[in-house]
Amino acid sequence: MSQLLLDVNGLTMRFGGLVAVNGVNLKVKNRQIVSVIGPNGAGKTTVFNCLSGFYIPTEGSVMLKNKQIAGLKDYQISRKGLVRTFQHVRLFQKMTVIENMLVAQHRHLNTNLISGLFKTPNYRRLEQEAMDHAVHWLKEVDLLEFANREAGNLSYGQQRRLEIARCMVTQPELLMLDEPAAGLNPNETKQLDELIIKLRDEHEISILLIEHDMSLVMGISDHIYVIAQGTPLANGTADEIKNNPDVIKAYLGEE
Template identity: 65%
Template sequence: MSNNLLVVRDLSMRFGGLLAVDQMALTVDERQIVSLIGPNGAGKTTVFNCISGFYRPTSGEVIFQGKAMHRLPDYKIARHGMVRTFQNIRLFREMTVLENLLIAQHMQAERNLLKGMFNTSGYRKKEDELADRAAYWLERVGLLEHANRESAYLSYGQQRRLEIARCMVTQPRLLMLDEPAAGLNPRETAELDELIVELKDQQGVAVLLIEHDMKLVMGISDQIVVVNQGAHLASGTPDEIRNNPDVIKAYLGEE
């Protein structure tokens, strides 16, 4: 059990009469890539929203590094080391690329408001530190030369990479990516594939991924969790999932 980074148990989310997530369960271990797959409308993003605190789940538990997250406000969950991206990119469009990364490190900067208001030397030192880390990640995702452009002017693929960089500057334990390959061309998808594996190997983060690109999912996942109609259908290694008759029926059956 000590190896479990994230444990989700009996998670349900109800919107009025609609049970969007029904008794969902999943586990992510340290340094593992886990993919959440399922047909459109299966409730994958809702599961993400509940885990990250964007929604408050109707019932169930989200345990991260042994601590209960499901009653905390979203900003506190993020401070525990769990960050996410959105399916539709949510950058601060009117801010520069660099500022997007500085904002994400706000929580690590000292929380003393007065110090934050005045330009003390400690403050400037901290700012430099934040800028250094931002520069490191911009280089990693190939956006260093765009640091001072407004993020709205980046190409789609660049915006996706900036979102991942913005997560990484927070130094998370768990990175949650909601369809990061959506809208990317095959070459960009291959780069993304490489980047995610590198993040796991070099930075030691675990990744929870929602993705429709089966080639990407099958290629990089350690575990796959299949959701159908809001409920857990199956989980296992890529090979197990590929050969699971229930999954084939519910999800891959059309082929």
């Protein structure tokens, strides 16, 4: 029996008089790929921003492993194991690929200035561990050969994969991907698809996904939530969603 990892209840976000998100419920179990879909402007990214601490939700609860995280700061949430990417790539463009991977492990390298200054054995060991960990994940996303290249010089698909790898070295339990396939060609989308499934099956984490590429969503999701105009519209498996008349109406309009 897989356990409940993320439990969102009645999430509501108001900006002044505008209700961007209204009473959204989400459940993500361990080792699950869950997608959030909806027409443009439905409030999907606002949901992500509430979950990751960019916004403090007006109402509702966000429980991660049975602990309330609504209202915590973004870095506190990421330290609790919920890490996200953005619609547009946010790598450290001027740093090398390997440096991007090392910065993400900064807080795991629990050393002080003195040990860094004198390069104590403990400091060296931790640095080496961080390096090994970074190399491991670069291999997983097939970017090891580019380790010393500036991140900004990678192709768009490679930058997307590096972003996921950078999230993974922080050892998250739930990875939130905001439109990871946007701007990728079909071949790159396929690689991404395989990577996401590998993260679930081999690395045993859960993934919460916002995506417009329906073939990607339908192909890999264990559960799908549909949001329209900030309000939950439907949820279920891929087949249930495909045949749901409300969903078809929201996407295509009424006949």
